[in-house]
Amino acid sequence: MFGMNLLAVVSTGVECGPYTDHASGVMLTFNGEVYNYRELAARWSVPLDRATTDAHVILRGYLLHGADFLTQLVGMFALAVHDPRTSQVLLARDRFGEKPLYYQANRDALHFASEIKALAALAPVSPRVPDSFWALETTTGSATLFDGAELLEPGTFLVFDLRTGSGRVTRYWAPESVEHDGADVRAALDTALERTRPSEPFALMLSGGLDSAVLAATMRPDVLVTVGYPGEDRLDETADARLVADSLGIPLVTVLPTAADFAARAEEIVRALDHPVGNASLLSEFMLYERVAEMGLRVVVGGTGPDELLLGYVRHAILLDGPLGDGAAGLESYAPLRDKFKRHSMSRRSAAERYYRLILRGPDVDGSVRRLVHGVFAGAPDVARALSITDLLTAFPPLMLTSDKLSSHFGLERRSPYLDHEFAECCYALPLTRKRTPLLGLKAVLREVAADVGVPRSIWEAVDKRGFASPVPFWLDNELAAWSRTWTGGRNQQHDAGTGGGRYDRARMMAVLMGIWRHQWTSPTDVVKGEQYVAV
Incomplete structure (x- = not known):
């Protein structure tokens, strides 16, 4: 069963989903905004009228290209597609995770929602604060503060097979996987x-x-x-x-x-x-x-x-240049961070270890945050891109x-x-x-x-x-x-x-x-x- 609410920004006369392709039975529920849907409508031969929304275009994209259509979307979204022809459900989230999507998957059922409150109305979830939470005062990856609930990571999609009760998450985008010259x-x-x-x-x-x-x-x-x-x-x-x-x-x-x-x-x-x-x-x-x-x-x-x-945060400047002195411009409001850098005598440590200690807010009991940061720095082509990826995975x-x-x-x-x-x-x-x-x-x-x-x-x-x-x-x-x-x-x-x-x-x-x-x-x-x- 799919359901959704609609925020009608432009027109209150549009059809409210879920949206169904009657020929195939494929059904879509959708949260967000696809900015290039008119361009995609032309590409995919979708006629546009006053009642046509970006959701109708998304549905057409799935029918034409399956999960591959996600790479052509420009926007912020969380979506689910049920395909009765394959007995599969596709869950997907936009590249930066502007729209959240929680889910609970097991052999008996797949539940999903944009809010934990909605998920709790469908399936049992219970609050739980793992020790790793205190390292950054946030969870990382797909973890949440609720047993029985996962957060689909940005730039990924989940295909869940209703017959077998099994699912697989696939990443369809990451900034480090795209070649770009950064020229203009x-x-x-x-x-x-x-x-x-x-x-x-x-x-x-x-x-x-x-x-x-x-x-x-x-x-x-x-x-x-x-x-x-x-x-x-x-x-x-x-x-x-x-x-x-x-x-x-x-x-x-x-x-x-x-x-x-x-x-x-x-x-x-x-x-x-x-x-x-x-x-x-x-x-x-x-x-x-x-x-x-x-x-x-x-x-x-x-x-x-x-x-x-x-690289707009003062912690980036501290990592790249050191504490810069007590009166350095840009650090007046960040004396605690500067003092933290000095106190840990980080100048002799690796860039990964220095940044790990700069972003740490509490005890990293299981060492998961250290492993994450060191793994990013080890795989990045330079320190600037390592900083960006680390931030996108932790504070962002x-x-x-x-x-x-x-x-x-x-x-x-x-x-x-x-x-x-x-x-x-x-x-x-x-x-x-x-x-x-x-x-x-x-x-x-x-x-x-x-x-x-x-x-x-x-x-x-x-x-x-x-x-x-x-x-x-x-x-x-x-x-x-x-x-x-x-x-x-x-x-x-x-x-x-x-x-x-x-x-x-x-x-x-x-x-x-x-x-x-x-x-x-x-x-x-x-x-x-x-x-x-x-x-x-």
Whole structure:
């Protein structure tokens, strides 16, 4: 049995799936957006009318090419196809995992859904935190925090045989498996922007940093939305956001979250996420999506991607250049990370071991994270690409899940233009000398684009990355201290991973979110009560 909900962004008159080819009986259920479906419709001879969606084109692609059609899709998606002719079900996920897909497979049945809550309504799942979770404060690969549930990895598909109860996962895409000369980044970016630009009114999340500023200057959204924390110099980028908005003549809406906002929304955030995520931007993202929905918009655009693909994180600079000195530009906000590098005397260790220790957030009990990082570095052609692949396998998946689940919670479609796979392949293939230059620093090639499209110089020259981080950890030790203790058993959880602690240590936030999550899942029926969740 297939089921799905439909977010009708463009038209409310389209057919709601699941979608069936009546001649063959093949059925599709689908979540996401395929940006090049009109091009594919022409290629596959699919007539388009007002009722035809990208899902109809996907179904045709499967009928023509089987699982091979996945390599021709450009977009974000989680999908399932039941083929009664072969008694098989195909589950597939987009290349970067923008859309989640959970499943439970055994000899008796295959269950799958876009949310754990939906899966729990179909099959028994139980919360479980493996020791390996604390190493990164996230799971890796197909693991989840629930016994009986796996997460289909990005860029893979599962073929499950209903007759034998057996399945096999196959990878159809990885950036390191694609040959690309990386010659024309600007052309690849222009193509990505053209593909992902919404045809309807949309908002763009503007952090005040380089990535979102380039999108604002090139995509010209109807409104820009940002978040501010007055008095928090390290976190508040409203002045930069205002500078960008004024330079483009685009309205800017500023959201100002408070400690009371986090206390009031924390349980809703965890319920939307399905499991705790130690992401410093949780509250900021949640309230920005909430505000966009209140404005009556259905699509929001964000700037995720360049930091992983073009080496934009300060930890990349530390790995490549060492701690750079106490007052180095770009490290003012990252003293704990710099001190961690110094404390472990990592200068004599291999690049893989140094980066492993930089990303570690807790005890790596079984050594799985060390093996993952060392394996990536051993197989990568250079350190720049090793950094990108490591990030895509570790820190990146929870960012994807957070963006999708929180935006979907408010009925929004979240688009990330930089995750166009051809643009990503181009960026990945660039040599380190294009990603970092002595004059422009990290993400050099994107800074060149920013200068060309008119982003204010102070924005594309800035190197002190902050993003949408919030002061929630500080609040939990101060005005929210009593409230936080109700979720942590009277203490704030810390992990001795050498993070440095301090005012913005996210371990405090993770402890609270974990407490809320455990409470919500002590009786799983409470999580789905009063709400309807359907597969994919």
